Amino acid sequence: MRINWFKYSSPQTFFPLAGKLALGFGTLALFACAVGLYLGFFVAPTDAQQGESYRIIFIHVPAAWMSMFLYVVMAFWAGMGLAFNTRLSGMMASAIAPTGALFTFIALWTGSFWGKPTWGTWWVWDARLTSELILLFLYFGFMALQAAIDDPRRADKAGAVLALVGVVNVPIIYFSVKWWNTLHQGASVSLTKAPSMAATMLAGMLIMTFGFWFYSIAAVLLRARCIMLERERSSDWAAQYARGAT
Amino acid sequence: MLAALRCVIARDLRLAARRSSDVLTVVLFFVIVVSLFPLGIGPEPQLLRTVAPGVLWVAALLASMLALGRVFAADHADGTLEQMMLGATPLGLVVAAKVFAHWLISGLPLVLISPVLALQFDVPRELLGVVVLSLALGTPVLSLIGAIGAALTLGLRGAGALLSLLVLPLYVPVLIIGAGAAEAAASGLGGNAQLLLLGALLIFVGAFAPWAAAVALRISVE
Numbered sequence: 001m002r003i004n005w006f007k008y009s010s011p012q013t014f015f016p017l018a019g020k021l022a023l024g025f026g027t028l029a030l031f032a033c034a035v036g037l038y039l040g041f042f043v044a045p046t047d048a049q050q051g052e053s054y055r056i057i058f059i060h061v062p063a064a065w066m067s068m069f070l071y072v073v074m075a076f077w078a079g080m081g082l083a084f085n086t087r088l089s090g091m092m093a094s095a096i097a098p099t100g101a102l103f104t105f106i107a108l109w110t111g112s113f114w115g116k117p118t119w120g121t122w123w124v125w126d127a128r129l130t131s132e133l134i135l136l137f138l139y140f141g142f143m144a145l146q147a148a149i150d151d152p153r154r155a156d157k158a159g160a161v162l163a164l165v166g167v168v169n170v171p172i173i174y175f176s177v178k179w180w181n182t183l184h185q186g187a188s189v190s191l192t193k194a195p196s197m198a199a200t201m202l203a204g205m206l207i208m209t210f211g212f213w214f215y216s217i218a219a220v221l222l223r224a225r226c227i228m229l230e231r232e233r234s235s236d237w238a239a240q241y242a243r244g245a246t
Numbered sequence: 247m248l249a250a251l252r253c254v255i256a257r258d259l260r261l262a263a264r265r266s267s268d269v270l271t272v273v274l275f276f277v278i279v280v281s282l283f284p285l286g287i288g289p290e291p292q293l294l295r296t297v298a299p300g301v302l303w304v305a306a307l308l309a310s311m312l313a314l315g316r317v318f319a320a321d322h323a324d325g326t327l328e329q330m331m332l333g334a335t336p337l338g339l340v341v342a343a344k345v346f347a348h349w350l351i352s353g354l355p356l357v358l359i360s361p362v363l364a365l366q367f368d369v370p371r372e373l374l375g376v377v378v379l380s381l382a383l384g385t386p387v388l389s390l391i392g393a394i395g396a397a398l399t400l401g402l403r404g405a406g407a408l409l410s411l412l413v414l415p416l417y418v419p420v421l422i423i424g425a426g427a428a429e430a431a432a433s434g435l436g437g438n439a440q441l442l443l444l445g446a447l448l449i450f451v452g453a454f455a456p457w458a459a460a461v462a463l464r465i466s467v468e
């Protein structure tokens with residue numbers, strides 16, 4: 001049997017699939033976040049040095065991971081759209097940007113809540129904080145550029161160039177601010193060495209990470225569905241759906 | 247091919263010479279922004295000496311961004327840009343030539359006037375060289391990165407504000423390394439590491455940005 005790898009690369013066939021996937025991943029996200037937050041706030045032990053305030057990491061760390069990861073995914077779709085001139089890739093890239101910006105903002109906001117009791121200040125010009133802030137600006141720039149261009153095809157391509165330039169720049173920004181100034185502690189969790197935290201803490205954090213992943217997938221697919229309907233409104237299937245839905 | 251490059255550079259320089267007030271506006275903007283800082287933060291020489299490299303860099307960054315709108319706009323408006331795209335010379339090379347000419351017009355004057363402004367901030371004489379050299383290496387990087395943003399926003403409404411939103415986050419590494427050169431030199435470490443990094447950045451961006459800007463131009467004009 002020959003598999004048609006490109007079956008779901010057209011909005012018409014992807015639209016119903018995205019709807020089902022969004023529902024499934026949305027349910028999973030709800031479940032994982034509930035379990036993760038319960039583990040984080042009620043089961044995990046109090047930290048010896050930081051007291052209760054450390055519990056913000058159950059939201060902060062997964063959000064920070066997602067913010068960086070989503071930018072790479074966005075740049076990947078943008079690059080695919082630029083290389084293969086596919087419509088859906090551009091729609092995915094523009095659907096990811098707001099979720100990425102949201103997680104960047106959550107990471108900054110919760111980080112500042114944690115910084116006040118622990119470092120004694122809401123904000124420091126530290127390497128990680130600064131590069132996260134610049135990542136937020138990169139997301140905003142991408143969204144502003146797409147919003148300023150009326151023709152969606154041009155918006156997709158222009159946004160793609162910007163996202164790719166940005167993704168090249170992200171490591172440069174990261175290292176430049178790291179050499180410049182640093183206060184934020186190193187990573188507590190890494191693939192190469194044993195984690196320096198209790199097992200329940202780690203479990204809570206990982207479950208929260210999966211919860212945020214599932215949430216991102218669901219939110220991005222829902223947003224992509226809206227974009228698909230908006231851009232394909234003159235086609236038969238979209239008109240049919242709109243008639244059926246209203 | 248080199249003849250085409252020389253031709254584009256000479257043409258842009260001649261056009262700029264015919265409208266020399268445009269060039270002067272950018273330099274004056276730079277001078278005025280720099281002079282605002284002592285008025286804003288107070289005239290203590292010790293404080294000014296510390297902030298001088300950062301102030302010069304931020305002002306140079308804003309001034310070069312102000313001039314970015316002009317890299318492609320006039321050629322886009324009168325159709326020259328489309329002829330350049332149709333021509334036999336690779337668009338990336340044309341863009342590189344245009345950016346070089348743009349730097350000669352809007353970046354080099356800032357570099358040349360910066361020692362005078364640094365003296366106003368009471369920067370020690372032995373640091374002047376590092377400040378000027380860091381700006382000389384850094385401002386072409388700003389022009390090159392800016393060209394990508396200028397190409398992306400070509401012909402859009404509200405292009406000026408949008409351009410700054412796109413380009414300023416990408417300018418951050420140049421700013422940090424550039425302003426860091428003078429600070430490292432002031433603290434006795436020597437600014438060589440930062441200057442070498444700026445040089446590396448210039449080579450990297452010089453190879454990469456004209457090509458990206460050419461892609462962006464084709465998207466904007468199609």
